[in-house]
Amino acid sequence: MNSQLSTNSYKETKENSNAKFKHLLSEYGILLALLGMAVALTILSPNFLTSANMLNLFKQVSINAVLAIGMTFVILTKGIDLSVGSILAFSGIITASLVVGNDTNLLLGIVAGLGAGLFLGAVNGIIIAKWKVTPFIATLGMMAIARGLTYIYSEGQPISGLSDAFLVIGTGGFLGIPISVWVVLVVFIICTLLLYHTKFGRYVYAVGGNENAARTSGLNVDRTLMSVYCISGLLAGLAGVLLTSRISSGLPQSGISYELDAIAAVVIGGTSLMGGRGRLWGTLVGALIIGVLNNGLDLLAVSSYWQQVIKGTIIIIAVLVDRKRT
Amino acid sequence: MTVQPFLLEMKGISKFFNGIKAISNVNLNIRKGTVHALMGENGAGKSTTMKILSGIYKPTEGTILMEGKEIFPNTPKVALDYGIAMIHQELSPIFEMTVAENIFLGREPLYSKVHLVNYPKMYKDTKKMFENLDLSINPKKKMKELSVSEIQMVEIVKAVSYDSKVIIMDEPTSSLADKEVEQLFSIINRLKKDGKGIIYISHKMDEIFRISDDITVFRDGEYISTNLAKDLDQETLIKQMVGRELTDVFPERNRSVKEEIALSVEGISAPGYFENVSFQVKKGEILGLTGLMGAGRTEVAKAIFGMIPIESGSIKLKGEPINIKEPKDAIKHGIALVTEDRKEEGLVLPMSVKQNITLSSLKSVSSGPMMKKNTEKQVADDMIKSLKIKTHHRNQLVETLSGGNQQKIVLAKWLLTNPTILILDEPTRGIDIGAKTEIYKLMDHLTKEGYSIIMISSEMPEVLGMSDRIIVLSEGKVMGTLSPKEATQEKILSLATANKVEV
Ligand SMILES: Nc1ncnc2c1ncn2[C@@H]1O[C@H](COP(=O)(O)OP(=O)(O)OP(=O)(O)O)[C@@H](O)[C@H]1O
C-alpha cells in the first residue's frame, strides 16, 4: 500500500514538471524563436549584430509595431482593421502638408496627423458598432476611402521640403536610442496599462470572448468597439507621422499592404483571430520577428521573391504552433 | 455480478491537465444490457472520464477493455468505430446545418455510382428514425431553429443511430421537459433490450433510481464504489458522493415575507413571447415562476432585465416605474438575472474564474478607470470559497471547469452585483445535490437580508420546496397563483397545461 502510494506520487511529480515545461514552452516559445533567429543571423552574417544595423532594424520595426499594437486591440474584440495602411498614408500627407518649410507650427502638424487618424478610426467604429457592419467589410471600405482621400488631398504628388525640426523625429535619438523606438516603448507601456490594468482592458477581452455574455453582464459593448477602432486609427496616424518624418516626405502611396504585416505580427504574437485570447507583449515580439526576418534575409541577400515565400510560411507555422497553446 | 464478462472495463484511469489531477486511478465496469449511472459532485471527474472513453482526451494512465480486448480510443472517430458513442453535456451542434445533416455528419449516404450526397435518402432515413422514436421534429429544419430541448433530442437520436455498443449520456435530461424525459427513458429501455451498455450521468436522483441497474460513485477524481442500484438508497448514495451526511435538502421554512412590494410587473406584453403578464414580488420573498418549457418564463425574465423589449405595460421598482432598455439599466436598478444558458449568455469562456466573477461589478473592484487587482483577487477568492467553487486557482479559465462549477461562477457574478431583485432562471441546472443544498441555503439567507428572488424552475421539488408563492405560466399567459400550502404537483401541472387542453 505504502510503496504503491509513493510510486504514484513519484509519477505525479514527474508528470507535473513535464507538463509545466511544455506549458512554459508554448507560452514563451515565440521569445525563443526570436532569440534563435537572432543568434543564427549573428553567426551567418557579420553585419547583423552591428549598431548601425540594429538602429536601422529598430527604426523599421517601429512603424509596424505601432500599427500592430493598435491592431491587437481590434483583433482581441474579434475584429480586424484593414484600413491602417491607408490611414497611415492619409495622416502622413496631412502632417507633411502642414510642416513644409522651416517656419511652420510643428505641433499643429503632428496633432493634425494624429487627429486625422483618430477621426477615420472613429468613423470605422461608428460603422461597426452602431450600424453593425462586419469589421472586415467596414474597414475594407475605409481602406479605399482613406487612400482615395490621400490622393485627392495631395493631388497624387509627394510632399517634400519638410521642416528640419520635424525630421528629427525620424532621424534623431535620445540616449543613443532612436526617437521612434522611444515612441514605441511609450505606446507599448500605455497600451499595456490600458489592456491589463483598466476596466476598459477587461471590456476588450470580454467583448471578444463572448459578446452576448458581455452585453448581458451590463458592459457597454458598442462603446468598447468604438474605442478599439479609435485606438487603431490613432496609432495608424502616429505611424504615419513617424514614417513621414523618417522618409522626409509625405507619399500618397505609402503604407500599402502594411495592414498585412500588422495582422501577421499580432497573429505570430499569439493573439487569436477568434477574439478574446491574446497578449500585447506577444505582438511586440511578433513585430520584432517580422523585422528581424526582413532584415536578416536582406543581409543574406535572399531574393525578395523568396522573402515573401519564407514570411508567409513563418506566419502559418506560428498559427499552427499557437493552436497547441490554447 | 461478475459471472458474465463485462462489456466495457476502464481500469486505473488517470488524467492530468497541465500537471494537475482531474481523475486518478478510477475504475468503471459496464455490463451488457444495463444502465450504469455515474454519480459524483460537480468536478468529481465524470465528464473527464467519459471524454477519455470517447476519444476526446488521452488518459495519462490506465487501460480500457471492450469485450475483454484492450482498445485505444484515440479520437472520437476511432471511439465510434470501437462502438462507443457519446451525448455531451455541453451540446455543440452545427447551427447552420439541417437536423438531418447534423445526424449524418461524417457518414452522409451517397448515391452508389457518383460520390454525391443522397439528400432524399438522408431526409427519409432521419424521418424514419424520428417516427420510430415518436418524435415530431422536422429533419429539414436548421438546428438554429430548434429549441434547446429539441436540440438535445436530436443529439440523443444521433448518438443512438450509430448503433454503438456503449452509449454515454452526460446529463441528457438537464434541458428536457417531462414528456421528453419519458421518451428518452423508453429509448433507453429499448437499447437495454438490445444488449447495449448505457453510461448515464445525471444529478437528478429520482431519475437515477428509476432507470439505473448499477451505480458507480466518484469523489474528487477518485473511485469510491460500485453497487447495484437496488442495494442502495438515496441517503447512502448521497453520503458516498458528498462524503458526509446530508440531512435536509431544503432549508426550514421560517422566512418572514414583508408586505412591502419590491417589484411589480403590470400587464407587460412582448408579442410572440407572452402577453399581459402581471405579478408582484414582495421584499424577502421567493416567487416561483413555473410552467412547461416554452411557456414564456425565460422571456418574461429577459424582458424585466432588458434583453427583450416590451411593447406595453410597465415595471415598477418599489412603486416607481422604471425604464429598462438594456441589461445595464437593470443592473443599475439592482436587478440581476442568472440566465438559463450559461455558455451563450453567462460566461466568457476564454476568461478566468476571477475575471468572470467580477465582470458585472468592475466598478466595485476599480477606482476610476484603474483596476484594483488586489481587491479583485480578494473578492473573487471570497466568492470561490463561499460558493465552494471547485477550481485549481482563480486564474483557471472557466472553459476548463466542470459544468456545475461553471454554473456557480454565473451565480457568483450576479451575487457580487448586490442585487435587491435576483432572478434565477433554472439556477440549479447541472448542479450536484450538495451544491444545490448550498444554493437553497444561500437563497434563504438572501431573502432574510431583504432580497427578493424570482425563481424560474422546471424542477417540481425545487418549486414546491423553495417558493413562497407560485405563479404558473402557460403559452405566455399567467394561469394562476398558488400558495405553498395549496400547491401540489398535480395542481401546478393542470394549470400549466390548461391552455393546451382547451385548444
Ligand atoms: N481541459 C481542462 N483543463 C484543466 N482542468 C480541467 C479540464 N477539464 C476538466 N478539468 C478539471 O477536471 C475536474 C473534473 O471535471 P469534470 O468536468 O470531469 O467534472 P464532472 O464530474 O463532469 O462535473 P459536473 O457534474 O459539474 O459536470 C474539474 O476540477 C475540472 O476543473
Ligand SMILES: [Mg+2]
Ligand atoms: Mg460533467
